[in-house]
Amino acid sequence: MSGAPTRPARHLFGRGSWPEVSRIADILRAETVGGILLLAAAVAALIWANSPWSAAYQQLGAFRVGPHALHLDLTLAQWAADGLLAVFFFVAGLELKREFVAGDLRDPRRAVMPIAAAAGGMAVPALIYTTVNATSAQGALSGWAVPTATDIAFALAVLGVISTHLPSALRTFLLTLAVVDDLLAIVIIAVFYTGSLAVLPLLAALVPLGLFAFLVQKRVRSWWLLLPLAALTWGLVHASGIHATVAGVLLGFMVPVVRRSEGPGPGLAEHFEHRWRPLSAGVAVPVFAFFAAGVSVAGAGGLGATLRDPVTIGIILGLVAGKCLGVLGTTWLVQRFTRASLGDEIGWWDVLGLSLLAGIGFTVSLLIGELAFGVGSEKDDHARIGILTGSLISALLATVVLRLRNRHYKRLAIAETRDADADGIPDVYQR
Structure with a gap:
């Protein structure tokens, strides 16, 4: 008597399709270069801010234009x-x-894992920070969201430095988790860190935003039409009191992904990505890091007092322990209750290394710290030191774990290369 047909196992870290894997690889190369520039900018800012010429650094950041x-x-x-x-x-x-819309994550079964991991990786750090600062001085709890963000550029820079051959499924998962993390972070900024709201500028912003959406839906690519509308949208959102970065997300959401007509070539969203990602990774984020990371290590009361501050402790614990527990724990829960497997080549040591990498918070964490405590305040300085310290510890721990797996990753990468047909596509993506 034959039993019912068994459903094929669902992998949490499946390979994905070859076009998607190739596209992700191109993105990761650009982000890795940007991450190295980000790291260089942060180090330069720290050195300058702690040098005899630190006053010049402060004056440069305070220069108005x-x-x-x-x-x-x-x-x-x-x-x-x-x-x-x-x-x-x-x-x-x-x-x-x-x-x-068009990636592998349009399948809800693939999308649920990075979304759940990103949510868990934000909730646990926030809970840890809140617990540590529950009895702290007034204003400390406003920084609850500081350790919730993951910096994809910094994380990929760490991967580039330690030269791991991370499986494509994990790399894709890391990128998607960070993108969802960024979206949740910008929602947090808009909802919890908007001091006063001016309704009229916000409503006025809908006009250029609507015109921008209309033009891109018509597949218009003319920068002299789109750029002024984007700048006007940004200016009105800034005037409304909502953080102006929200305008960037809204403009991105307006761009269509799917090509209107059949034929070769990227869609408009992918075209804009190719144009703007080098500017984002190579200029925008490193320049922000240069102005945001420059904090005097001595600080008020010295480094020892800073590291004993509950704000600093909460951020460090949130990034190092909270992010790891959140991402790793959520992955385990999804695997446990959906009866899904990790994948053919993935083990829990891989997920642990990925979870530690998620604890590298920098760009968005620094931004939230400024919004929560005020630029230049003592708590903001302590938050920045906590972010730098927590990110460094997470990077070092992730390096240890992934170094242990590096030889295994390299063998997998060599096997996939040898498994390619004349068409250049590995057979595993054609099965």
């Missing part, structure tokens, strides 16, 4: 945080929409 009549006479540090990071979130919006 822009039209006063339009309330855009901002400091260079504010232009970096409000303006350049809007480019970063525009690319994040394009990537997120691309993943869920």
